[in-house]
Amino acid sequence: MQIEEIPLKGCYLITPEIHKDHRGLFFEAFNQRELEEKLGIPLEFVQDNHSVSAKGVLRGLHYQASPYGQSKLVRVAKGEVLDVMVDLRPDSLTFGKHFKIRLSGINGKMIYMPKGIAHGFIALQDDTHFLYKCGEYYNKGAERGVIFSDPSLNIDWEYPREEILLSEKDLELPTLKELGK
Numbered sequence: 001m002q003i004e005e006i007p008l009k010g011c012y013l014i015t016p017e018i019h020k021d022h023r024g025l026f027f028e029a030f031n032q033r034e035l036e037e038k039l040g041i042p043l044e045f046v047q048d049n050h051s052v053s054a055k056g057v058l059r060g061l062h063y064q065a066s067p068y069g070q071s072k073l074v075r076v077a078k079g080e081v082l083d084v085m086v087d088l089r090p091d092s093l094t095f096g097k098h099f100k101i102r103l104s105g106i107n108g109k110m111i112y113m114p115k116g117i118a119h120g121f122i123a124l125q126d127d128t129h130f131l132y133k134c135g136e137y138y139n140k141g142a143e144r145g146v147i148f149s150d151p152s153l154n155i156d157w158e159y160p161r162e163e164i165l166l167s168e169k170d171l172e173l174p175t176l177k178e179l180g181k
């Protein structure tokens, strides 16, 4: 697997080695020992999540409040997304900045993000399967989010606004300013 640090400190792009043959392909989606060695940090994931989205579904931007923050290792098993991370760590040099990347079942790319990052994605194909490991359990009371269209974040979702599908919860998320951040 290849690892590159992306412009948000502590976030990494992971490209697995994909073995193709006449039957199809094979790759290691998670190898704790190798990933810990390459990232230089201990990893302890306690929950695996799997969501399925239709084209145009936008989930985000989500995080859990301290002390329930979640590191995440995210990937797409089928379909494609534009994945977006926003740095909400108050002491970070890249606070308020975002990074986006296309993840797909074809490119197999993954992102590791530490806690303190708000995360979201838009599905670019129907029946997109998004899989992720979390370093902390889901905690309903600690769920937080920032509205995807926050003008101060200025994220180009590269998708027509009128075709974006959101949950009612995500439609009502606050801006960073409203959160007092």
Ligand SMILES: Cc1cn([C@H]2C[C@H](O)[C@@H](COP(=O)(O)OP(=O)(O)O[C@H]3O[C@@H](C)C(=O)[C@@H](O)[C@H]3O)O2)c(=O)[nH]c1=O
Binding pocket: 049, 051, 059, 060, 062, 063, 119, 120, 121, 138, 167, 169
């Ligand atoms: C996230 C989550 C949701 N749920 C439940 C709550 C709700 O009834 C249903 C759907 O939840 P949501 O609408 O919050 O699902 P979703 O919008 O897919 O939320 C996810 O979005 C992406 C971008 C993330 O990064 C994740 O951390 C998570 O916040 O599933 C769990 O049981 N466990 C979980 O870990």
